[in-house]
Amino acid sequence: MRKRDRPLCGAKTRKGFPCVRKVVPGKARCPNHGGLSTGPKTAEGKARAAMNLPRSRDEPVT
Template structure:
């Protein structure tokens, strides 16, 4: 039987380990699993270019319909 892998990060206040399901790196999304996004200027420009390209492909109209 395969057990689910838990995060195991210890809380400062209680000292108990986190029981959340771990991602592939061994920690849960709250303890080091999620990306923080681009931090360099080049990375932010790349994301902006990709977003504007995607929005130009017809999603702009769908995205703005709710406003």
Template sequence: MWAIGLDDDGNALPASDRPFCGARTRAGGTCRHKVVPYMARCRFHGGKSTGPRTLEGKTRIAEAQRQRWARWRQRQQKADDDKHWKLAGSVDGFRG
């Protein structure tokens, strides 16, 4: 239980007594952060999400992505429109 930051009774160890994470770094060494209690890794190496598994979860995430991209396209369109009007205004004022 020490490897996951717990003492023999299952209580969290103080941070100074917890083991190191040990995850492999990009430099090839091992991570020197302390593990999070009840986990075998530090807060930076807790593991990636595997994503939604159920049809309901996949549908939910697909709808969220559609909404996100719709908002992004709206912001881009507004920025393009603002830029167009700003340029058009500068051209109108340039007539002599």
């Protein structure tokens, strides 16, 4: 699929508008909004990510 034929990212930007960048092939988001992210690979990284998940839900957004 050519870049111009790919759908738009659609993630919400800081101003509240949808992102207009093209998605990464095989993903649903652009590089700015996590399309290139592969997530944690090591056991240590996965544990650190899991530790931060519940805490981030409880903290107020600043």
